[in-house]
Structures are given as structure tokens and as C-alpha cells.
Amino acid sequence: MxxxxxxxxxxxxxxxxxxxxxxxxxxxxxxxxxxxxxxxxxxxxxxxxxxxxxxxxxxxxxxxxxxxxxxxxxxxxxxxxxxxxxxxxxxxxxxxxxxxxxxxxxxxxxxxxxxxxxxxxxxxxxxxxxxxxxxxxxxxxxxxxxxxxxxxxxxxxxxxxxxxxxxxxxxxxxxxxxxxxxxxxxxxxxxxxxxxxxxxxxxxxxxxxxxxxxxxxxxxxxxxxxxxxxxxxxxxxxxxxxGGELSLPRAEAREPGAVLLRLEGVSTPGRGAAPGLQAVTLELRAGQITGLAGVSGNGQAALAEIVGGLALPASGRILVKDTPVTRWTPGEALARGVARIPEDRHHQGSIADFDLTENAVLEAYRTRFSQRGWMNWRAARGFAEEIISRYDVRCPGPSTRIRLLSGGNMQKLILGRAMAGGPKAVGPTIILANQPVRGLDVGAIAYVQGQLIAARDRGAAVLLISEDLDEIMGLSDVIHVMSEGRLSPAFARGTMAARDLGLWMAGQKFEDAHAA
CATH class of the missing domain: 3.40.50.300 (P-loop containing nucleotide triphosphate hydrolases)
Structure with a gap:
């Protein structure tokens, strides 16, 4: 102007x-x-x-x-x-x-x-x-x-x-x-x-x-x-x-641990205009954040479904701690320590007319909060109250319908549920974080990203799927790019400029690599 x-x-x-x-x-x-x-x-x-x-x-x-x-x-x-x-x-x-x-x-x-x-x-x-x-x-x-x-x-x-x-x-x-x-x-x-x-x-x-x-x-x-x-x-x-000073977290470099989950040559069929996976090989290591960049609709959803147990590969195999998986369902993934922060918190991560207690126990009500078919609502409510307190979910209480929460507070509840871990509440070993801060304000972004870094530092393997390159480059220990169902090689932190990542996202670098 x-x-x-x-x-x-x-x-x-x-x-x-x-x-x-x-x-x-x-x-x-x-x-x-x-x-x-x-x-x-x-x-x-x-x-x-x-x-x-x-x-x-x-x-x-x-x-x-x-x-x-x-x-x-x-x-x-x-x-x-x-x-x-x-x-x-x-x-x-x-x-x-x-x-x-x-x-x-x-x-x-x-x-x-x-x-x-x-x-x-x-x-x-x-x-x-x-x-x-x-x-x-x-x-x-x-x-x-x-x-x-x-x-x-x-x-x-x-x-x-x-x-x-x-x-x-x-x-x-x-x-x-x-x-x-x-x-x-x-x-x-x-x-x-x-x-x-x-x-x-x-x-x-x-x-x-x-x-x-x-x-x-x-x-x-x-x-x-x-x-x-x-x-x-x-x-x-x-x-x-x-209303105060704020700095976004940045993950410090550290040595990764063992491979906790590995995809070998995984392919899936496409769905309509969405491409399937094309012989994807990916390793998720303990104590490491693996960033996955890409323009929306290039296969990230298919990859998230595979990791989360919502789909099976048409070819290739899944290994958990070097053991091939023969049965892979959402329940099996949860039992093996996979925690999910879904891309769509409204339709995939919560049920709008359920209250916070019901949403907090959605993925573990059968294994942790029920016995012989009877729900222990006192334990479930206590679990919800613990998440509300620990993750600063701002709400009237655990009986609040989740649809009444802001996007940031809804995401905090889903994050707390994921971080609580599997059936034995030992904490997750693999965290699938799909667009975890999409649409959040800077305060909520800082909180969610800080929790992911803390989980990594405790030894979890984190798969961070994001379309925000600042988030990918600031948090990831290694970075992959996905374009039309293809997965790029892994790039270590600080070895690639944002512009080059953009060329991989647009598919140009894939074509250059194929021609070479």
C-alpha cells in the first residue's frame, strides 16, 4: 500500500x-x-x-x-x-x-x-x-x-x-x-x-x-x-x-534408536483421483521424528491408513520390530503401541455428540475401561479429567459435548488420548501425527509440537505428516516427500532447502531422479 x-x-x-x-x-x-x-x-x-x-x-x-x-x-x-x-x-x-x-x-x-x-x-x-x-x-x-x-x-x-x-x-x-x-x-x-x-x-x-x-x-x-x-x-x-511471549519449539538433533516399524515395497490401489502407494519403503525409528511433506492428495492418506491399521497393502509387507505382521487391524495396531492423531479431528478423531469422557476412551474402552462387558465410568471419567488437566483442555468439564470445544482444545484432548498409549497404558511407541496442527493458532501449535518432541525424547517413533514446511523442517530428524504415491529418499535435518523440497513436492525431482 x-x-x-x-x-x-x-x-x-x-x-x-x-x-x-x-x-x-x-x-x-x-x-x-x-x-x-x-x-x-x-x-x-x-x-x-x-x-x-x-x-x-x-x-x-x-x-x-x-x-x-x-x-x-x-x-x-x-x-x-x-x-x-x-x-x-x-x-x-x-x-x-x-x-x-x-x-x-x-x-x-x-x-x-x-x-x-x-x-x-x-x-x-x-x-x-x-x-x-x-x-x-x-x-x-x-x-x-x-x-x-x-x-x-x-x-x-x-x-x-x-x-x-x-x-x-x-x-x-x-x-x-x-x-x-x-x-x-x-x-x-x-x-x-x-x-x-x-x-x-x-x-x-x-x-x-x-x-x-x-x-x-x-x-x-x-x-x-x-x-x-x-x-x-x-x-x-x-x-x-x-497475550505473552511465545516461541515455537525446535527439536534438537539426536541419535535414533532401533527400527520400530518398517514398510517394505508397500503398494495400494488408488481411489478415484487419489493415487495409491507405489512400492513405498519407510522406516520409523525410536527417538526420531520422521517428517512426511507433500501437497494434499498425493498418497499421504493411504500411507496413514497403512500405518494406523485401517488398510492392508496390496503388495509388500509390514514389519513391527523386525517381525512381519500377518494380521494388521486398528485394534492390532493399538495393541502394538501405535497411537493415532488423525488428519480430520471432527470426522475421524471424535464423535461430535459424545462428551469428553466418551471421546477420551474411544480407542481403549474395551481393553482398559470395561470388564465382562460393563463399563467402569468412574475410571473413564477420571481418565478424561487427567487429560483435561495435564493437556490444558479448556472446557466446562468432562461431560461437555466435544463439538462445543474450539479446534485447539479438541486437538489437545485427542493428543492426550493418543499419548496415554495402548491397552496397558505404557505410552505409545509409534505416534502417527497426521496434520496435527492444521488450523490451530500459534499457542496451540507450540503446545502440540512440544508434546511431539517430548514423546520423541522419551523414545517414541513419530511419523509427522504435514503440508506446512516450517513444521516439517523445524521438527523432523529426517524428511521424506510424497508425490503421486511415490516416496522420496530420506533427507537428514538441515540438508535440503525449502525450495528443493517444493520441487520434490511438485514431482519434478522424482522425474529427474527417474531420468538419471
Whole structure:
């Protein structure tokens, strides 16, 4: 943003927004302005009020107090169509595209009939927007065949096609390679130079520092700081978000122990567009964090299912402590000390309408909390209370429905359940941590990562599957990359730059290695 912009250039103003849900105040007199050609980062812990504020802006919620102005005009409350018509667009973290349709049809979907007479005009407009904003994507390409970065371009083109002049980006780099993130930032710089204004929601503070002009920080529903990016740093922003000093943990190098689990030449069939594993060989060693990087949908889910006992290989074999496994089920994996932190805490890691006690004992109720078919609810409740206390799960108590918890507190309960170990409660020997900090704030991230490092230092083998390269490079002792079901060689800590990892993630290094 160019210094010295005037008040007349304010394109969005939220003034004194307050929203309550019963006794909970989600937004407390929040005020925020956005100027033409500016990128404002909206920061805060999980539960700080960011999502509620954006839902009010888009008309999904009606504020109890305050008002919203777009380009100087009041925005009618509770009217999503009015928000879109006023020039506000949003690109969600999880894309909403039809894979069987072309780029052009996806962009037009919901705005006009697919067979309307304006088809030629629509193509011209999309091609012009692609050129003007540097969003290279072919209008006739099937979306299902596009890379993740290309799909994000389509989402941005959708908003621009509807004449958005204010664009909200929610965790836009969560599933991008470093190269795709750089391309996105180049697009944003070009777009803001042409007058587009952007609200950038992210937990990645180094990206905030790279792209934002100003940062607005929410904590407990209130604005606790508003700073120019050039006048602050990542540490100061993190301190504003959590209310104190915070440093993310980094694992110190150490010698690994014995191989606790080994996959030898494991292959699995693909599922739809998702590739299967292609002759994957992987070792998980005691006292070592093995990082697995890769763009989402390249075989990580299939690998996690194999390690967690949810699937069997079509070929190849699994060995636990050098012993080939003949029977491999979720129960057998748990019995052999495998602990799971699933990728999707809502659908794979918990049951929404169960309370915290029931969710805490989900994986061990038959072996640790029941006898002759009768549940020992006193022991189960005590176990849940121990997790709540030890892992700082902020909730009213063990009878709380888990769906009422924030993402960070839900993840802490799942983490505590996993760290408690198998049937004999001796602690896990192998920890499958699949996207363990996705969508968490900096405070929760630091806590979860610290617990993984502590488990490694106690001798556990940790498989860390993550799309966040900062997390992979900061925590992992060795790093593999997965692309289209193929697994790269292992790279020791500090031996590979993020850019080279990005080339492996994009598949280029696999092709180079094959050609050699």
C-alpha cells in the first residue's frame, strides 16, 4: 500500500461490531478498516472471533451491535446476496469447485445459465482477468485435472468474475507448495496495484510479514492490536495473539534408536483421483521424528491408513520390530503401541455428540475401561479429567459435548488420548501425527509440537505428516516427500532447502531422479 492514503479511500469499515451467543461474547465492539489497494492481515487464536466477524460481514450472522459499510454505503445485515453485490468476495481454505466441469463453467456456475448466450463474453472476461491479474489457467481445462495451486487461481477468478473489489482469503496457503505460495503472493501484489483490497487470514506469521501492509489482532473477541507490518516482527505478533511471549519449539538433533516399524515395497490401489502407494519403503525409528511433506492428495492418506491399521497393502509387507505382521487391524495396531492423531479431528478423531469422557476412551474402552462387558465410568471419567488437566483442555468439564470445544482444545484432548498409549497404558511407541496442527493458532501449535518432541525424547517413533514446511523442517530428524504415491529418499535435518523440497513436492525431482 502506498503511504499517505486518505480517509476517502476506505473501502470497508466495520464499526463497533458486537456479537453474543448466550453468555459468550464472540465479538466485542470490533472496529476495522480496509483501504483501496491494501492487504490487512486478520490474526488471532482459535476462538478469537475471526470467523464470527467474517460471517457478519457476509450476512450469515446478524450483529447485536455495530454496522458494516462497503464503499461508503451501509451493508444490510443478514443478507449474503447484498455482500456479494457490494463487491465483497471470499476464497475459502477448502475449495468449492466441481471437478467434472471446466474452469469456465465453474466460474460461471451460480451467476448465469451454463448455456446462456453470454458464453463468448464470459470467456473473454475470464481471459482478460487471467491476463490482468497473472492467474494463468486454461478456461477449457477440467478442474479435476488441475493442481491445487491452479484450483486456487480458479477460486480467485470466480470472485473477480463477480466484480469483487474486496477479497477475503482464509488460510490461502494451507495446501500450497512454496512455489505456489510465491505465485499467489505475486498475484496479490499485482491485484492490489490494480486497486483490489484484501483481508488475509493466516496462522503463518512469516507469510503475513511478507504480504500484509497492516495487521489487526483479535484476542477473546476484542481488537488488542493494530500495527503496520514494517514496524513489527513475528515475535511481537505472536505475543499479541496469545497475550505473552511465545516461541515455537525446535527439536534438537539426536541419535535414533532401533527400527520400530518398517514398510517394505508397500503398494495400494488408488481411489478415484487419489493415487495409491507405489512400492513405498519407510522406516520409523525410536527417538526420531520422521517428517512426511507433500501437497494434499498425493498418497499421504493411504500411507496413514497403512500405518494406523485401517488398510492392508496390496503388495509388500509390514514389519513391527523386525517381525512381519500377518494380521494388521486398528485394534492390532493399538495393541502394538501405535497411537493415532488423525488428519480430520471432527470426522475421524471424535464423535461430535459424545462428551469428553466418551471421546477420551474411544480407542481403549474395551481393553482398559470395561470388564465382562460393563463399563467402569468412574475410571473413564477420571481418565478424561487427567487429560483435561495435564493437556490444558479448556472446557466446562468432562461431560461437555466435544463439538462445543474450539479446534485447539479438541486437538489437545485427542493428543492426550493418543499419548496415554495402548491397552496397558505404557505410552505409545509409534505416534502417527497426521496434520496435527492444521488450523490451530500459534499457542496451540507450540503446545502440540512440544508434546511431539517430548514423546520423541522419551523414545517414541513419530511419523509427522504435514503440508506446512516450517513444521516439517523445524521438527523432523529426517524428511521424506510424497508425490503421486511415490516416496522420496530420506533427507537428514538441515540438508535440503525449502525450495528443493517444493520441487520434490511438485514431482519434478522424482522425474529427474527417474531420468538419471
Amino acid at each position: 502506498t503511504p499517505g492514503r486518505t480517509e476517502a479511500e476506505v473501502v470497508l469499515r466495520l464499526d463497533g461490531i458486537t456479537k453474543r451467543f448466550g453468555a459468550l461474547t464472540a465479538n466485542d465492539a470490533v472496529s476495522l478498516t480496509l483501504r483501496r489497494g491494501e492487504v490487512v492481515a486478520l490474526l488471532g487464536e482459535n476462538g478469537a472471533g475471526k470467523t464470527t466477524l467474517m460471517n457478519i460481514l457476509f450476512g450469515h450472522y446478524v450483529a447485536d451491535a455495530g454496522e458494516v459499510e462497503v464503499f461508503g454505503q451501509p451493508l444490510p445485515p443478514g443478507n449474503p446476496r447484498a455482500a456479494l453485490a457490494s463487491g465483497v468476495g471470499m476464497v475459502h481454505q477448502h475449495f468449492t469447485l466441481a471437478g467434472n466441469l471446466t474452469v469456465l463453467d465453474n466460474i460461471r456456475l451460480g451467476t448465469e445459465g451454463l448455456w446462456s448466450r453470454s458464453y463468448g463474453g464470459a470467456r473473454e472476461k475470464v481471459e482478460r482477468l487471467s491476463r490482468d491479474f497473472g492467474l494463468a489457467v486454461h478456461p477449457d481445462a477440467k478442474v479435476g485435472r488441475l493442481s491445487v495451486g491452479e484450483r486456487q487461481r480458479v477460486e480467485i477468478l470466480k470472485a473477480l468474475y463477480r466484480d469483487a473489489r474486496v477479497l477475503i482469503l482464509d488460510e490461502p496457503t494451507a495446501v500450497l507448495t512454496p512455489q505456489e505460495s510465491e505465485a499467489l503472493f505475486a498475484t496479490l501484489r499485482k491485484a492490489t496495484a490494480l486497486g483490489l483490497s484484501v483481508i488475509f487470514i493466516s496462522h503463518k506469521l512469516h507469510e503475513v510479514m511478507a504480504i500484509a501492509d497492516r495487521c489487526v489482532v483479535l484476542r477473546h473477541g476484542r481488537v488488542v492490536g493494530e500495527v503496520d507490518t514494517h514496524a513489527t516482527d513475528k515475535g511481537a505478533l505472536a505475543a499479541l495473539m496469545v
